[in-house]
Amino acid sequence: MTVLITGGAGFIGSHLAEALLERGEKVTCIDSLNDYYDPEAKKRNITKALQNRNYRFRKEDILNQKALEAAFQEAKPEAAVHLAARVGVRPSLKEPELYTDVNIKGTVNVLQLARKYSVKNTIFASSSSVYGANKKVPFSEEDRTDKPVSPYGATKKAGELMCHSYHSLYGMNITCLRFFTVYGPRGRPDMAPCKFTRLIDQGKEIEVYGDGRTKRDYTYIADIIQGITAAIDRHLGYEVINLGNSNAVELQHLITAIEKELGKKARTKQAPPQPGDMPATYADITKARRLLGFMPRTKIEEGIKRLVAWYRENKDHT
Numbered sequence: 001m002t003v004l005i006t007g008g009a010g011f012i013g014s015h016l017a018e019a020l021l022e023r024g025e026k027v028t029c030i031d032s033l034n035d036y037y038d039p040e041a042k043k044r045n046i047t048k049a050l051q052n053r054n055y056r057f058r059k060e061d062i063l064n065q066k067a068l069e070a071a072f073q074e075a076k077p078e079a080a081v082h083l084a085a086r087v088g089v090r091p092s093l094k095e096p097e098l099y100t101d102v103n104i105k106g107t108v109n110v111l112q113l114a115r116k117y118s119v120k121n122t123i124f125a126s127s128s129s130v131y132g133a134n135k136k137v138p139f140s141e142e143d144r145t146d147k148p149v150s151p152y153g154a155t156k157k158a159g160e161l162m163c164h165s166y167h168s169l170y171g172m173n174i175t176c177l178r179f180f181t182v183y184g185p186r187g188r189p190d191m192a193p194c195k196f197t198r199l200i201d202q203g204k205e206i207e208v209y210g211d212g213r214t215k216r217d218y219t220y221i222a223d224i225i226q227g228i229t230a231a232i233d234r235h236l237g238y239e240v241i242n243l244g245n246s247n248a249v250e251l252q253h254l255i256t257a258i259e260k261e262l263g264k265k266a267r268t269k270q271a272p273p274q275p276g277d278m279p280a281t282y283a284d285i286t287k288a289r290r291l292l293g294f295m296p297r298t299k300i301e302e303g304i305k306r307l308v309a310w311y312r313e314n315k316d317h318t
């Protein structure tokens, strides 16, 4: 099978490409290598994959329809995994137009081509941020998601709706996976697990928003990859599925786990809660278990141990 991955040089995309290559699939990745974070880090993410003869990388923007079409035309993929997006909640408040362009128009571009080239299965990377400030936990796919609290969350919800319309009109198989705070080796440098590891190691102050009791359902990268590959292998019509660890961890607990692994104490500074931030995320994964056989196995302590080990080996670059 050939799988086309957009955003394939990013954190999740690069792990997915390696996992698919390992099981013998052909992989085409498209990534603009944008500078949301250091593009050199993205190039390092794909160094191993580039050595595999079943791997093809194209530095393209998904907003460039011609270039995107050339990739579909050449690869003729059986499955497309659409991960390319402007990411991050807080920056989306500053550049809502850019987030709208890439995350909504870019998604439509991918759906149009998936349709035109008869792609049998499409996976869309959605996010726990669609749940907004939902108070009911754990978050279930049945819960209302029409009150996102950031432009980023709103664009992800819009992406899901576009996916549904393509399924409904053209009978396409499309699975929207709502990822919950993914972390691990090669993790995004703007997200708390990687950012705090780096700052605590360097003896720099970390800002703790609110009282440190906000909760995130941190999900280890290998578990997420298991969920994505299971979704690639199943043609489900249209489904929206949470992929989380189903364990909400307080920010202070994350900090303590990182301190323990680094053997260093954090210097923390209290800061007000950030606009657009959700107080808690916590996934109900009953549906993922049922439809995908999803079984997250990595406890936060074990995941942080592996993240810190990777950080130590790569800290000259991070």
Ligand SMILES: NC(=O)c1ccc[n+]([C@@H]2O[C@H](COP(=O)([O-])OP(=O)(O)OC[C@H]3O[C@@H](n4cnc5c(N)ncnc54)[C@H](O)[C@@H]3O)[C@@H](O)[C@H]2O)c1
Pocket: 006, 007, 008, 009, 010, 011, 012, 013, 030, 031, 032, 033, 034, 036, 042, 060, 061, 062, 063, 082, 083, 084, 085, 086, 087, 088, 102, 106, 125, 126, 127, 128, 178, 179, 180, 181, 182, 183, 188
């Ligand atoms: N990491 C998480 O915790 C998390 C949580 C929820 C949802 N997601 C979603 O999962 C997907 C992957 O996230 P990630 O954490 O790997 O982020 P990432 O930033 O590491 O990867 C995204 C990649 O997309 C590329 N990209 C961005 N705009 C592009 C464009 N216009 N054309 C081509 N490529 C483009 C970037 O260069 C980057 O390499 C995103 O859609 C994100 O919204 C991630």
